[in-house]
Amino acid sequence: AQKITQTQPGMFVQEKEAVTLDCTYDTSDQSYGLFWYKQPSSGEMIFLIYQGSYDEQNATEGRYSLNFQKARKSANLVISASQLGDSAMYFCAMRDYSGRGGGNKLTFGTGTQLKVEL
Amino acid sequence: DTGVSQNPRHKITKRGQNVTFRCDPISEHNRLYWYRQTLGQGPEFLTYFQNEAQLEKSRLLSDRFSAERPKGSFSTLEIQRTEQGDSAMYLCASSPNWLDTQYFGPGTRLTVL
DSSP: OEEEEESSEEEEEEEEEEEEEEEEOOOOOSSSSEEEEEEEEEEEEEEEEETTTOOSSOETTEEEEEEEETTEEEEEEEEEEEOOOOOOOOOEEEEOOOOOGOOOEEOOOOOOEEEEEO | OOOOEOOOEOOOOOTTOOOEEEEEEEOOOEEEEEEEEEEHHHHHEEEEETEEEEEEETTTTOEEEEEEEESSSSSEEEESSOOGGGOOOEEEEEEEEEOOOOOOOOOOEEEEO
């Protein structure tokens, strides 16, 4: 079974600073995918970034980058130049290929609440 | 291009009543997923569809839950004889195909009194 662990219930960062949100995972699969989603107080899950297990380069999307360390089974999200609008809950998730039809269901961690301060 | 939409956004019901939620995926997305999120937790998988076929159901989906996607477009999630433990956010997501990124709707927040 897959498992995602996010050990930081809450994080504070000052505006314009960079912040790293931690995510470790556990899986016996050789091929897997890792995602980060942002959930503002409105409730919608917003896709941020994806990393495939065979991708040699760390994924980047604008101010978001994923620090992927396969041997350590970690997939930390780095947000550069934090903005007030970045205040939200952030979830790390792993794609599960098992099941009929090849799966693609996601297993989520418990999330990290990020607060950006002036 | 509109995103995933869900209705209603909020639902308050009394224990024992039936409720139905609707999800409209992004146009031409073949896969549709339902998740449940309780307070302080990440979303948990409930079920998913490939077009109109329901391919997998989680153990979380008791006999009181049923989901349909009759024409491979919108989907409904019905909960019969609601219990207080059903209070949660119900999230719908869709993806174009098998390995594509899932895009989520705004969710339906259910409160069972």
